[in-house]
Amino acid sequence: MIQLTHNAIDSDQLVEAARNPQAGAVVLFLGTTREFTAGRQTTALEYEAYQAMARRELARLEAAARERWSLVYCAIVHRLGHVPLTETSVAIVVSAAHRSEAFAAGSWLIDSLKESVPIWKREQWADGSSAWIHPQPEVVPGGTSSPREVKPATPVRQVPASIQRSDHLKQ
Amino acid sequence: MKTFVALFAVARELVGTETIEVELPEVATVADLRVALATTTPALAEVARRAAIAVDTEYASDTTVIKQDSKLAIIPPVSGG
Numbered sequence: 001m002i003q004l005t006h007n008a009i010d011s012d013q014l015v016e017a018a019r020n021p022q023a024g025a026v027v028l029f030l031g032t033t034r035e036f037t038a039g040r041q042t043t044a045l046e047y048e049a050y051q052a053m054a055r056r057e058l059a060r061l062e063a064a065a066r067e068r069w070s071l072v073y074c075a076i077v078h079r080l081g082h083v084p085l086t087e088t089s090v091a092i093v094v095s096a097a098h099r100s101e102a103f104a105a106g107s108w109l110i111d112s113l114k115e116s117v118p119i120w121k122r123e124q125w126a127d128g129s130s131a132w133i134h135p136q137p138e139v140v141p142g143g144t145s146s147p148r149e150v151k152p153a154t155p156v157r158q159v160p161a162s163i164q165r166s167d168h169l170k171q
Numbered sequence: 172m173k174t175f176v177a178l179f180a181v182a183r184e185l186v187g188t189e190t191i192e193v194e195l196p197e198v199a200t201v202a203d204l205r206v207a208l209a210t211t212t213p214a215l216a217e218v219a220r221r222a223a224i225a226v227d228t229e230y231a232s233d234t235t236v237i238k239q240d241s242k243l244a245i246i247p248p249v250s251g252g
Binding site for chain 1: 177179180181184225228229230242244246247248249250251252
């Protein structure tokens with residue numbers, strides 16, 4: 001199940017939906033708005049999506065996870081618009097017969113979502129300024145970025161916090 | 172041919188609109204679109220060179236062919252989650 005919503009995410013409801021007699025493990029991941037990033041204070045995040053493509057990418061990720069692991073339930077919900085401190089921007093819930101599959105699928109899904117799904121966050125800083133967050137892409141000849149080339153087994157690329165706040169594209 | 176390109180996040184803010192019109196050769200690829208974007212919209216030159224391009228809601232390569240009714244979008248580096 002995939003969903004984009006402008007409303008608060010009800011993770012309790014998702015967890016209940018994941019319960020099943022065939023499942024011995026339910027894993028919930030919540031991405032929440034953090035106050036400090038590299039010492040800089042955030043008051044809220046704003047999310048924007050290319051919705052038609054984001055739904056398609058999310059559905060592709062769910063299908064890929066279900067192919068790779070034997071999942072009983074799989075849900076990815078992303079909130080758009082204003083997300084205040086501590087509130088949930090993304091929820092991923094998976095259930096499986098055993099915990100190893102549920103943990104692995106949940107971890108892969110959030111890593112992959114961050115790599116390829118066309119959703120963007122804008123930091124609202126406490127000093128009144130704001131900036132879109134555009135992690136530096138790996139430079140690929142021809143100018144094509146690499147998200148769709150990320151394979152399920154690829155380790156997650158670590159982007160240092162110092163460049164996550166890059167506004168190098170701004171003039 | 173006349174095409175329309177959807178803009179998001181920093182690309183939208185650089186131009187100030189959600190969509191821009193771009194004139195392309197009758198037979199065109201994503202590489203042609205990058206050139207046309209940089210030429211007609213200098214504010215987007217850097218983004219057009221680096222960002223991914225989506226054609227019909229799929230990540231495209233520079234050799235992907237663009238048709239008159241293709242849905243085009245600039246996809247700056249994503250930051251969901």
